Amino acid sequence: MPKTAETVLEINLNHLEHNYRYLKGKLKPETKFLGVVKAFAYGSDSIKIAQKLEKLGVDYFAVAYVKEGVQLRNAGIKTPILVLHPQAINFTELIECCLEPSIYSPKILMEFLEVAKELRQKEYPVHIKFNTGLNRLGFWENDIDYIKKKLEGRDEIIVTSIFSHLAASEDLNEKDFTLKQISNFRKITQEFDEKINPKPFKHLLNTSGIINYSEAQFDMVRSGIGLYGFGNNVKIDAVLKPVASLNTIISQIHKIEPGETVGYNRAFTSEGYQITATLPLGHADGIGRQYGNGKTYVSVNGQKAPIIGNVCMDMIMIDVTNIDCQEGDEVVVFGGNPSAEEFASTSKTISYELLTSISQRVKRVFIES
The missing domain is CATH 3.20.20.10 (Alanine racemase)
Structure with a gap:
């Protein structure tokens, strides 16, 4: 059973504590x-x-x-x-x-x-x-x-x-x-x-x-x-732990034929028989149109699934042709693989902009041991 049944921003307070103590450890006690x-x-x-x-x-x-x-x-x-x-x-x-x-x-x-x-x-x-x-x-x-x-x-x-x-x-x-x-x-x-x-x-x-x-x-x-969780440095990023992870689910799966199009403005055209999945989040949730049309991927059952077509206000379509998945499966938008920094970099921006763009309508879920 997936960890989530809707789009959520998972906020790990244990990771926050880890990052705070790591940075404090670089300072004088006073x-x-x-x-x-x-x-x-x-x-x-x-x-x-x-x-x-x-x-x-x-x-x-x-x-x-x-x-x-x-x-x-x-x-x-x-x-x-x-x-x-x-x-x-x-x-x-x-x-x-x-x-x-x-x-x-x-x-x-x-x-x-x-x-x-x-x-x-x-x-x-x-x-x-x-x-x-x-x-x-x-x-x-x-x-x-x-x-x-x-x-x-x-x-x-x-x-x-x-x-x-x-x-x-x-x-x-x-x-x-x-x-x-x-x-x-x-x-x-x-x-x-x-x-x-x-x-x-x-x-x-x-x-x-x-x-x-x-x-x-x-x-x-x-x-x-x-x-x-980000230090603007690959080595430091490996030590810090991302606090926020954006997760969602597959709402519906479509099987499309060669030449069919997906989404607004018919921005994606299938070159063969393909399988697409629709996710319940979009640019109103902070995932802007710049991430569409194959630039960025999300993770479905540990595999990369590129975003296809134009990002809609409330929905994103992804290509899951070669991924074993079904409706209701969890999707990692960012947080693990890809990280927020990796996700943002596909559109030549930074983790700061992506993180602060996540809409307040996205449910926040907190983790703390």
């Missing part, structure tokens, strides 16, 4: 660990993941937006939560839920100071982000004097940490650029400590940074994709 749980914890379930990591002793969480942090607070998460990309319209709710904002520009700094003043805050914790080369968000190195000036005589906020983000830590061909980012961040931290008190803690490394540049771990590291 280095703090931030778990990134934005985007529904990389497409899985942010509440369940955060609850597990909180039990394991994670020091911080990070989300992208205030709404994500509010959801965690409403679920009872007590650990500090850094909001990486807050918008001014949400500052009041952010403060009410004891979330900690990344302050990344002069505009955001002044707007947060005013809201903090209106709400009569004293030494509310904030995190100052500096741009060291990613050129996405962050103050420049020469903004330190500006920040100092704006904070003088104000007690509404306190700078808890300063941080930056590496642009290419997974690519050793870009080692010189990464080392330059690390050097720039060191200069920023030194100048900041000289000019602004009290001294905040510092963090720079992401998952690939932990693996490739652990000497730059500063006071805390941040891990997202590594927690979910």
